[in-house]
Amino acid sequence: MSDAELVKRCREGSVEAWNELVERFSRYVYAICSRGFGLSAEDAEDAFQDVFTRVYSRLESLRDDSALRPWIAQTTRRVCLDRIAANSREEPVEEVMAEQVGPSLDEIDEAFAVREALDEIGDPCRELLDRFFARDESYRTIGDELDIPQGTIASRISRCLDKLRKEFEGRKPGRPSSGEQ
Amino acid sequence: MIESDPYAEEDIGRLIGLLPPAPEGWVRAAQEIPAFRAMLDELVERAEADKVFQATLVADLEAAIAEAGYEPEPRAVEGVRRQMRARDASDS
Numbered sequence: 001m002s003d004a005e006l007v008k009r010c011r012e013g014s015v016e017a018w019n020e021l022v023e024r025f026s027r028y029v030y031a032i033c034s035r036g037f038g039l040s041a042e043d044a045e046d047a048f049q050d051v052f053t054r055v056y057s058r059l060e061s062l063r064d065d066s067a068l069r070p071w072i073a074q075t076t077r078r079v080c081l082d083r084i085a086a087n088s089r090e091e092p093v094e095e096v097m098a099e100q101v102g103p104s105l106d107e108i109d110e111a112f113a114v115r116e117a118l119d120e121i122g123d124p125c126r127e128l129l130d131r132f133f134a135r136d137e138s139y140r141t142i143g144d145e146l147d148i149p150q151g152t153i154a155s156r157i158s159r160c161l162d163k164l165r166k167e168f169e170g171r172k173p174g175r176p177s178s179g180e181q
Numbered sequence: 182m183i184e185s186d187p188y189a190e191e192d193i194g195r196l197i198g199l200l201p202p203a204p205e206g207w208v209r210a211a212q213e214i215p216a217f218r219a220m221l222d223e224l225v226e227r228a229e230a231d232k233v234f235q236a237t238l239v240a241d242l243e244a245a246i247a248e249a250g251y252e253p254e255p256r257a258v259e260g261v262r263r264q265m266r267a268r269d270a271s272d273s
Contacts, residue, residue, distance in 0.1 A: 015215065022211045030203035045207055052211040053267045056218065103199055111199035118197065133197035161190040168188060 004065035011059055022052060025069070027134075028112050029076050035102040037080040047083050051076045069112065077105070117168040125160035132157055210260060217260035221268065224249055224261070 001009075001020065009017035029051050033044040054075050062071055103111075118126050128146065131137040132153075143150040202208075224245055228235035238245040242262055246253040 013215075018215055019212045022208060026203040026208045026211065027200040030207070031200050035199065045204075048203065048207050049210060049214075049263055050267070053214055053263060056214045057267060057271065107196070108199060111196040114193060114196040115200050129194075129197055133194045134201045136198075136201075158190065161193055165188055165190065165193050168193065 002066070003068040007059060007062060007065040007068055010056075018056070021055075021068075025072050027115065028069070028108065029072065031103075031108045031111065032073065032076045032105060033080055036105050036108050037077075037084065038102050039080060039083060043083050043087070047076070047079045050079045054079065073105070073109070114164070114168055117164055121160075121163055121167050125163055128153075128156055129160050129164065210256065213256075213260055214264070217257065217264050220246070220249075220251060220257070221261050221264045 001017075006017055006021050006024070010021055026048075029048055030044070033039050033047045033051075034041070039047055051072070055072060058075075062068065118129060124146070128142065131142050131145070137145075139150045139153045142148070142153055148156070224238055227249065228238045228245075234245065234248065237248060242265075243253045243258050246258060246261060251257060
């Protein structure tokens with residue numbers, strides 16, 4: 001389902017569509033809060049819930065339904081900056097941001113594009129690569145969970161990465177822009 | 182040649198690693214936002230018609246949720262409280 005269709009169904013009150021929207025963007029919002037802005041676990045959780053609360057409340061204000069991702073990105077940045085500012089009233093936000101050492105927001109956007117390509121190639125490669133790179137699981141755990149010989153996992157990962165890279169070609173994200181009114 | 186490729190296998194792997202799954206509880210709570218919002222709307226509607234209930238809602242959210250017939254689980258109480266804060270913020 002496209003983002004635009006997802007937005008349309010959420011506006012119609014579909015619970016399944018809202019669940020899908022949260023599922024689709026949960027990693028992205030989580031990464032921006034916890035890695036991009038380096039929020040503590042407690043602040044990241046609050047920010048995460050605030051972002052989806054705002055998205056739910058303001059879905060009507062989204063002018064271009066296909067611009068859901070950049071709109072969520074902008075909403076997340078705003079929520080994170082507000083939280084950082086609230087936590088450090090005496091310190092300018094720019095100075096707080098200069099101390100962050102995590103990935104840039106552009107890199108997180110790029111990671112999201114890779115994620116979309118990963119969804120496109122589907123299982124079993126999606127599950128294998130996700131377990132190894134995103135969930136940091138060992139060969140032993142992966143082998144046990146997916147019932148495949150440990151000795152074949154490295155070559156499977158390599159083949160899946162090659163497949164993913166081909167899918168990813170041409171999917172480089174543009175710079176985020178707001179779709180909000 | 183591999184080293185100069187911006188999307189070498191190592192780069193793709195690193196990008197996958199930048200998006201680990203969010204904690205399950207966070208995702209579940211976010212998915213329940215529509216239910217929490219509906220619960221809050223019901224509580225507010227009832228409070229507008231019932232001054233005693235309004236006092237309960239202001240003083241003790243957990244009790245108000247229970248009085249309205251819902252199970253006042255901590256997750257539900259926190260979810261409704263978050264919606265109240267969001268509602269207050271958008272009203273101000």
